[in-house]
Amino acid sequence: MHGWKLIPLVVLVAGCAARRPMPPLAGPSSEPVLETPARVALMTAPGEADWTALGDEATGLLTRYLRINTTNPPVVLRRDGIEAQIFEPAQGKANLYARLRGDGSARPLILLNHMDVVLASPEYWTVDPFSGLIKDGYVWGRGALDMKGEAIAQLMTMLILKRAHVPLKRDIIFLATSDEEIGAGVGAAWIAEHQADLVRDAEFLLNEGGVTRADGRGGVEFYGVGTTEKSPFWLDVTARGTAGHGSRPTPDNPVHRLIRALNRIAEWRTPLTVIPAVERSFRDLATIERDSTVRRWLSDIRTALRDSVAVRAITADLTYNALLRNTISITGLKGSDKTNVIPPVATAAIDVRLLPGQDPATFLAELTRVVGDTAVTVRPQGPNWPATESPIETEMFRAITAVAHARHPNALVTTLMLPGFTDSHYFRRMDIASYGLGPFPLTQGESRGVHGNDERVRIDALRFGVRFYYDVVTLVAAK
Numbered sequence: 001m002h003g004w005k006l007i008p009l010v011v012l013v014a015g016c017a018a019r020r021p022m023p024p025l026a027g028p029s030s031e032p033v034l035e036t037p038a039r040v041a042l043m044t045a046p047g048e049a050d051w052t053a054l055g056d057e058a059t060g061l062l063t064r065y066l067r068i069n070t071t072n073p074p075v076v077l078r079r080d081g082i083e084a085q086i087f088e089p090a091q092g093k094a095n096l097y098a099r100l101r102g103d104g105s106a107r108p109l110i111l112l113n114h115m116d117v118v119l120a121s122p123e124y125w126t127v128d129p130f131s132g133l134i135k136d137g138y139v140w141g142r143g144a145l146d147m148k149g150e151a152i153a154q155l156m157t158m159l160i161l162k163r164a165h166v167p168l169k170r171d172i173i174f175l176a177t178s179d180e181e182i183g184a185g186v187g188a189a190w191i192a193e194h195q196a197d198l199v200r201d202a203e204f205l206l207n208e209g210g211v212t213r214a215d216g217r218g219g220v221e222f223y224g225v226g227t228t229e230k231s232p233f234w235l236d237v238t239a240r241g242t243a244g245h246g247s248r249p250t251p252d253n254p255v256h257r258l259i260r261a262l263n264r265i266a267e268w269r270t271p272l273t274v275i276p277a278v279e280r281s282f283r284d285l286a287t288i289e290r291d292s293t294v295r296r297w298l299s300d301i302r303t304a305l306r307d308s309v310a311v312r313a314i315t316a317d318l319t320y321n322a323l324l325r326n327t328i329s330i331t332g333l334k335g336s337d338k339t340n341v342i343p344p345v346a347t348a349a350i351d352v353r354l355l356p357g358q359d360p361a362t363f364l365a366e367l368t369r370v371v372g373d374t375a376v377t378v379r380p381q382g383p384n385w386p387a388t389e390s391p392i393e394t395e396m397f398r399a400i401t402a403v404a405h406a407r408h409p410n411a412l413v414t415t416l417m418l419p420g421f422t423d424s425h426y427f428r429r430m431d432i433a434s435y436g437l438g439p440f441p442l443t444q445g446e447s448r449g450v451h452g453n454d455e456r457v458r459i460d461a462l463r464f465g466v467r468f469y470y471d472v473v474t475l476v477a478a479k
């Protein structure tokens, strides 16, 4: 296993940094592992010429970050005089917290990123996934998009604000967590549970979960800002029956029972449900849709869903389908370990995703009715949380829109509901307006690297994203 690859980039020095008092000094650090790119000196807010050098610095940092261990935020932050704290709730799982002070006249803004990445299978990659290679105008590596690239954009924003002595009305909190992809409770969940005081006073949060869709010709089709997400409701299905020898079939073989139950679940078409957030983004997306029929459907999705042709076409799109209903994927199966043994129990795991506003208990009752077998039980794997939504009538949403329009005056800025989920829900539940921002203009093809093979970010998209992030943050936080 690549256990160490899941360890975040702070960890190599977290070991020493956490146990040793942090040097209180600003400026170059004496950390032995330091090998960071040249640092751009700033006396005031960056001008055109500075952004080229800042883009180079971001590229260099990302390359090193993708190689995991030759640089790390504590050192980079400290080198610029920003104190960072490290919390290590579990061995090798560290969370990093740094705060740039404002004058306190407005509430803080959190820049949230996760340091862990999903596994990469090198045999399917054209380059070493942990090389941070620069090739063909891209920085390649697992995490380049999800989400080390965005983390570097956030880190650069902190550094630039500090170097340029930008006066702030809000504190800016940089929070890098160690555990998003697995969800073992030692990342954002741990902060929310054990260090809530560090973040509770924040008004806004920026995180992964947004999209800037490039048109492939140097322009942008739309900016999608994540405002809400579906909520996972993972279930175990258990069938019980009579165990025995495989040579003498029993009528209540639990594996047979389970298969029949799962068959009913697989065939169940959950009802189509239009929630206001999805209705709004479909209406927005209709304005840039080229196909006139699809445009008509998207502009009035409620009416479209009464037409069976439209329903078939729209739900054939996996994303649209997931936005319009509670979904079910049967993902795990377990019967007997031995071919000739009928087990007493057979189980399946199913991945249910609920739309915001749906009641888990109601869904469970409905699913149990669909299964229709008292020998089969359906139980949640763990606690579930209600999906929450962040409002768009906020200073942050307006800032994102303004920064996007400054670059692409005609581009659509719309809201997105993620069919998956990020760590934003921990903060939305604390009443912090949290937005998914995708700062890098990516074509549909480029986005496929997320959790896929050959994940990479175009260097010019990285440069764009660093400046985009900085502009959004200064617009809401600078005095």
Ligand SMILES: [Zn+2]
Binding pocket: 114, 146, 147, 180, 208
């Ligand atoms: Zn992610």
